[in-house]
Amino acid sequence: MSELSFEQMLEESLKTIRTGEIVTGKVIDVKDDEIVLNIGYKSDGIIPRSEYTNESNVDLRTLVQVGDEMDAKVVKVNDGEGQVALSYKRLAADKGNKKLEEAFENHEVLTAKVAQVLDGGLSVVVDEARVFIPASLVSDSYEKDLTKYAGQEIEFVITEFNPKRRRVIGDRKQLMVAKKAELQKALFERIQVGDTVEGVVKNVTDFGAFIDLGGADGLLHISEMSWGRVENPKKVFKAGDEVRALIKDISGEKIALSLKFPEENPWANAAANYAVGNIVVGRVARMTDFGAFVELEPGVDALLHVSQISREHVDKPSDALSIGQEIEAKVVDFNGEDRKISLSMKALQAPIEQPQDMDVADVDIEAVGAAEADAE
Numbered sequence: 001m002s003e004l005s006f007e008q009m010l011e012e013s014l015k016t017i018r019t020g021e022i023v024t025g026k027v028i029d030v031k032d033d034e035i036v037l038n039i040g041y042k043s044d045g046i047i048p049r050s051e052y053t054n055e056s057n058v059d060l061r062t063l064v065q066v067g068d069e070m071d072a073k074v075v076k077v078n079d080g081e082g083q084v085a086l087s088y089k090r091l092a093a094d095k096g097n098k099k100l101e102e103a104f105e106n107h108e109v110l111t112a113k114v115a116q117v118l119d120g121g122l123s124v125v126v127d128e129a130r131v132f133i134p135a136s137l138v139s140d141s142y143e144k145d146l147t148k149y150a151g152q153e154i155e156f157v158i159t160e161f162n163p164k165r166r167r168v169i170g171d172r173k174q175l176m177v178a179k180k181a182e183l184q185k186a187l188f189e190r191i192q193v194g195d196t197v198e199g200v201v202k203n204v205t206d207f208g209a210f211i212d213l214g215g216a217d218g219l220l221h222i223s224e225m226s227w228g229r230v231e232n233p234k235k236v237f238k239a240g241d242e243v244r245a246l247i248k249d250i251s252g253e254k255i256a257l258s259l260k261f262p263e264e265n266p267w268a269n270a271a272a273n274y275a276v277g278n279i280v281v282g283r284v285a286r287m288t289d290f291g292a293f294v295e296l297e298p299g300v301d302a303l304l305h306v307s308q309i310s311r312e313h314v315d316k317p318s319d320a321l322s323i324g325q326e327i328e329a330k331v332v333d334f335n336g337e338d339r340k341i342s343l344s345m346k347a348l349q350a351p352i353e354q355p356q357d358m359d360v361a362d363v364d365i366e367a368v369g370a371a372e373a374d375a376e
Helices: 006-013 088-106 173-190 365-375
Strands: 022-030 034-038 045-048 069-076 084-087 110-118 121-126 129-134 153-162 167-171 196-204 208-212 217-221 242-251 254-258 279-287 291-297 300-305 326-335 340-344
Touching (some): 045 069, 069 088, 088 121, 088 129, 088 153, 110 129, 121 153, 153 173, 196 217, 208 242
Parallel strands (some): 045 084, 129 167, 300 340
Antiparallel strands (some): 022 069, 034 045, 110 121, 110 153, 121 129, 196 242, 208 217, 279 291, 291 300, 326 340
16 A cells, blocks of 8 residues: 655645635735635635725725635636635625525615616615616606715615526615605694695796605795795795795695795785875886886785876886886875775876966067968
8 A cells, every 4th residue: 555645645634625615714915906815725715806896996905914814705726827716705795695685585675885876777786796776766756867876875675686697676766655655644644734844945847846845745836935926936946945834725645835924914014004195115017008016015016007107198107117117106095905006106296387378578470470481
């Protein structure tokens, strides 16, 4: 019986390994782009940067120290240079896929950071296992630009798990819909007409602004934005503005809001401020053929009839006035019930002096005769 050489005995004393096997080793060297492990095999194991992390420029010496113990997956028993090719990332991905499978089966809510924003959605990583969230499942409303999610931690559930086809689908939308339903229920249970609520402007249109009240949106119509006149809501509000508003009406899931707080109603003191005989100052807000409407203060307009603009004849208001012009006038009529006020500029003007009859002595006979001759 022949004796084994020292090299043969040493080789037999070392374990055997196979591709796909999980091995444990001790770090014996770390370079900026690779880690060297003693795995108790005849060759050392090598983990290149690309098999340790997804970060392409990271220095591995900042992440791993000599003497650390770590597990890795065997990629190749011989990498072509006599060493064992290992992967830490693939082992982590296997663990991640196991976690994703359990989450899929148990309908568990996961939290992960968005690793990449793609054309069709978001890619998130759970323990090196990737999950794709389609754009249609990112939010409960359409979002054209998903770049705001880059680097954010988001919650989602796994709705499809097929790692063999590398198809693992996440869904954030259903969580948002469920949460919104809970918030909506709680909101409608605590609010009623007449309440004051706070919200954030979600979007602005030509006819009003939609306010997020935390569970439901309320519509602030252009006619309810001020006691005065608002020409364009987009000049008053923008998305993200915080708003304190009054609940004017609740109809099913529709909430109508108003900024016309009763205590700020300008007509409350109008009877005293605009009593007949008072001299007031206002701004011409708009004009018609029969007169001009003068804003005395936001929410209080008065009519200046064309016949009351001047003691001289005025065909139409635009002949004597312009939009935005400040005028002084006298209140000649006040109707608080119908909220109507009539003004007169003419009442503040001095009467036009009529020409007196001329004395015959003052008439230039020759001039009259010349004028008559020219007329003939």
